[in-house]
Amino acid sequence: MRAILLGLLLCTASAAHADPAEEIARGEMLATIGDCGGCHTTDSARPFAGGKRIETPFGTITAPNLTSDRDTGIGAWSDDDFRRALREGVAPNGARYYPVFPYPHFTKLVRNDILAIRSYLASLPAVSNKVASPELRFPYGYRPLLRLWNYVFLKPGLFEPDQGKSAEWNRGGYLVEGLGHCGACHTPKNLFGAEKRRAAYRGSRVAGWFAPRLDNAPRSGLKRWSVDDIVDYLKTGRNAKSHTAGPMAEVIARSTSKMEAADLRAIAVYLKELPAGSSEATISPPSDATMIAGQTVYARACISCHQADGTGAPGVTPPLPGNALLQSGDPLSTLRVVLDGTQNAVMTRAPNAPPMPAYARELTDQQIADVATYIRNAWGNAAPTVSADDVRRIRP
Ligand code: HEC
Ligand code: HEC
Ligand code: HEC
Numbered sequence: 531m532r533a534i535l536l537g538l539l540l541c542t543a544s545a546a547h548a549d550p551a552e553e554i555a556r557g558e559m560l561a562t563i564g565d566c567g568g569c570h571t572t573d574s575a576r577p578f579a580g581g582k583r584i585e586t587p588f589g590t591i592t593a594p595n596l597t598s599d600r601d602t603g604i605g606a607w608s609d610d611d612f613r614r615a616l617r618e619g620v621a622p623n624g625a626r627y628y629p630v631f632p633y634p635h636f637t638k639l640v641r642n643d644i645l646a647i648r649s650y651l652a653s654l655p656a657v658s659n660k661v662a663s664p665e666l667r668f669p670y671g672y673r674p675l676l677r678l679w680n681y682v683f684l685k686p687g688l689f690e691p692d693q694g695k696s697a698e699w700n701r702g703g704y705l706v707e708g709l710g711h712c713g714a715c716h717t718p719k720n721l722f723g724a725e726k727r728r729a730a731y732r733g734s735r736v737a738g739w740f741a742p743r744l745d746n747a748p749r750s751g752l753k754r755w756s757v758d759d760i761v762d763y764l765k766t767g768r769n770a771k772s773h774t775a776g777p778m779a780e781v782i783a784r785s786t787s788k789m790e791a792a793d794l795r796a797i798a799v800y801l802k803e804l805p806a807g808s809s810e811a812t813i814s815p816p817s818d819a820t821m822i823a824g825q826t827v828y829a830r831a832c833i834s835c836h837q838a839d840g841t842g843a844p845g846v847t848p849p850l851p852g853n854a855l856l857q858s859g860d861p862l863s864t865l866r867v868v869l870d871g872t873q874n875a876v877m878t879r880a881p882n883a884p885p886m887p888a889y890a891r892e893l894t895d896q897q898i899a900d901v902a903t904y905i906r907n908a909w910g911n912a913a914p915t916v917s918a919d920d921v922r923r924i925r926p
Contacts, residue, residue, distance in 0.1 A: 539888065553645075554649050554653045557645075557646035557648070557650025559788075560646055560647050561651070562788050563711065563789055564647070565710075566578070566596070570582070570593045570595075570629075571813070575659045576597075576659070577597075580661045581593065581661055582709055587626075588670040588671060588723065589665050589666030591630050591665075592661040592662045592664065593661070595659045595661060596651050597654055597656050597657045598654070598656045599657055600656075602657075602659055602661075603657065605656060615633070617644070618680075619634070619676075620688060626674075626677055626679070630723075632714045636708065636711070637684070638707055638709075639708055652890050654696045656695075664684060679722060683723070684867040695803075698796045699796070700719065701798055702795075702796035702801070706797055706800050706801065710785075710797065712731070713725050713730060716734060716743070722902075729807075730804075731801075731804060732747075732807055733750070733858060733860065735857070735860065737776075738866060740855075740858055740860045742863070743807065743854070744804065745804045745806060746752040746807070747806055747809075748810070748853050749857045750855075750913070751806065751807065751854060751913075754771065754808070757795065757799060760798035760801060760802070763782075764786035764789070764794050765782075767782045767787070771853065772853055772854065772855055773879075775866075779876040783876045804868065806808060813907075813912050815912070816884070816915045822909075823897075823906050824884075826900075827898075828908075831892065831893065832905075835886070836850055839851070840905065840909045846879070846880050847883075850905050850911070852910070852911070859914060861902055861914075861920060864902055865898065865902060868889050868898055869888065869889060869926060871889070873887075873888070895922045896921075898916075899918045902921075
């Protein structure tokens, strides 16, 4: 007992005397993993001065200033105020935060990591910037309601390590469930904007895209991806199975591409051990007429890059057969890529490789629906049919 107490004391003592520069560097890496800047930085010349407007089903919320300006930032906060904000979603004045701030994930963070992030933020220049108040639809603008939200939906508490699993798996779990908040996009939400815990990582719409399943579902999940495939994708945005072109490209550019190799592997190991999840929808195959109509469009517009057999070109054009995002129950991301093309995507392409053109003006709703249905069901793929209405609803 004494030895344990002594050990605890020594730990605290050494934490208190940690080299400040090291502590700040560690905090910077943790803030990168948590992608704090993705929401709190809009101008790279003024990091963490706040300002990104985030659209939610309930209205628009602006991410606040996290610099140490005393009036408009968090300079007047105590370490404990900061810890409570991240772990409980509670402001120093007792008000509750909206859960677009991923505190339902950050609640899993250990104290030392929270303090390191705080040290890093405190090392940045203070910027005076008062951000706009949230603009939310009635009754969501009424913060006291969030007390009820937290009571019902927030599950506070640290990440619980599983002694039966490897240290790597546990590190991966801490990053995926906690700091990396992958479920904030990849887990479907209920009517109140809370993640459905029983449907974790089964895919969800986010910002006009579909964030696919990350469980081990055979067609539309990560079953066919190896640990190395996942690491490559998170490091570069490309691998032998898929290329990013949507919101994930930004997460990769700002966050995962900068993580240490060991952390990426830990994330991959954890994801590969997620269960297969609920089975995928049984599909009634599209009619021959639809497949022929889709193949005609494909032969005219897509074949030059994606090839007749859909295999594309390694590292340049991603393969369509077996592609998980393409076979997602929800075709939204596929339709986005075809309608908008990928010239605006961040960090996807091999050097000198051309982006995919936008087809919104070249093809009708029906043609886009047909070619989407075709690639979702050719070459052994299987996914629900896409209708012209599905395309019309999301046209730019
Ligand atoms: C997905 C966007 C997003 C990410 C990622 C994010 N935040 Fe935030 N954060 C917000 C929003 C939005 C608010 C304001 C919530 C509200 O007004 O209820 C907020 C509020 C905060 C606050 C309270 C500030 C205040 O003035 O009251 C702190 C502290 C904070 N975030 C820290 C962090 C840290 C540290 C990270 C990374 C580990 C992070 N956030 C990642 C969106 C985000
Ligand atoms: C000029 C070459 C080119 C043409 C033509 C083209 N694509 Fe692409 N496509 C790409 C590239 C390259 C990517 C990967 C994104 C990137 O790197 O910009 C891609 C990505 C995709 C994806 C996403 C794959 C994934 O991994 O998630 C789909 C689906 C797709 N294309 C379908 C089509 C369809 C359907 C057509 C015809 C209507 C088409 N493409 C025409 C080059 C092309
Ligand atoms: C801001 C929302 C968002 C966050 C946060 C996010 N993702 Fe994604 N992710 C997406 C979207 C949307 C896609 C679809 C492809 C795209 O955007 O290019 C995707 C695609 C992926 C894919 C490719 C799957 C496939 O079948 O093609 C993997 C793997 C992935 N994400 C892993 C992660 C991990 C691991 C984390 C946490 C560290 C994470 N994502 C956090 C939105 C997000």
